[in-house]
Amino acid sequence: MLVKQTHQFEQQETTYFLGESLLQLGNHVDRNRAVLVIDENVERHHGHHLHDWKKIVVPAGEEVKNMATVETIIDGLTAHEADRKTTLVGIGGGMITDVAGFAASIYMRGIPFGFVPTTLLAQVDASIGGKNGVSHGKHKNLLGIIRQPQFILFDYSLPLTMPAEEWHNGFAEIIKYACIMDAELFDFLEKNREKALSRDVAILEYLVEKSVAAKTKVVLEDELETGPRRWLNFGHTLGHAVEKLEHIAHGKAVAIGMVAAARFSEKLMNYPTEQTIRLIKLISDYQLPVAFTSDKEAVFDIFKLDKKREKDVIHFVLLEQTGKATTMPIPIAELKLLLQEL
16 A cells, blocks of 8 residues: 655655555656666666666666766766756665765756665665765765655565565664664564564565654654764664675674674663673574674774764764663774774
């Protein structure tokens, strides 16, 4: 069933089409005034549904989330003679939504854009909130902008074509929401593990809509990330470093980062050890890793340049209890010691 929601962010009104079909994209954007950005995987699985749209096809994978891909998109826009009224639509996972949103934000100083997230991770996290950008060198998402899409179309059938590893990958961000703001969601994930892992569509619909509501609530309160939006970075500071060093999927890296952040929370916030153990079990149950093997010095060298750093501190997201996060400015030197103790 299609559910339409409209949210007024500071900079842009965004409409969510929850439960809509990719086949209905033409109901929401004029195909004569739109250009699609998709990756090779989306072209293989869904390209036959999009044959009569103007398309830019780019390589798949996190390693091409860079300025070269943005330039490919801009070259495609100019080839299609896109003007300032053209809508760019990113159809794919988080890499596609990030680079498409960034390219749209800088082409002709900004054209309208929308998203059709096709992976679980993109539906519950990457497509929502207006963060668009690319990585640079060792640093994930170093270049970017906060600008909201005009619309996001959530087709619940699209993630069902994902390989098993990518399916598990998407649950890391859902577990994150449970940790930082929704203890009941944590309970639900524990009780419904088998159905979730077997790709029960009703469970998927529930988890996507809970996640969309959670992230949207935080972003509406703090679009430019000066306060509560920082909570959405739970597990990401160390996770982004591990992701770069170990060349693993984003969800896996965030899972490792959440366990580390829970351990830090034990030392700094008196977060109960039994709750960390509970988190480790949940992450493991969703077939995600809980420990990293990277060199700690190399991890530190990356995360000391994290975007949440201000002078000699990093605003690190910790847990007071399951379902309640807080942000603490931790001196870089202290973080290094905590990392060595992991």
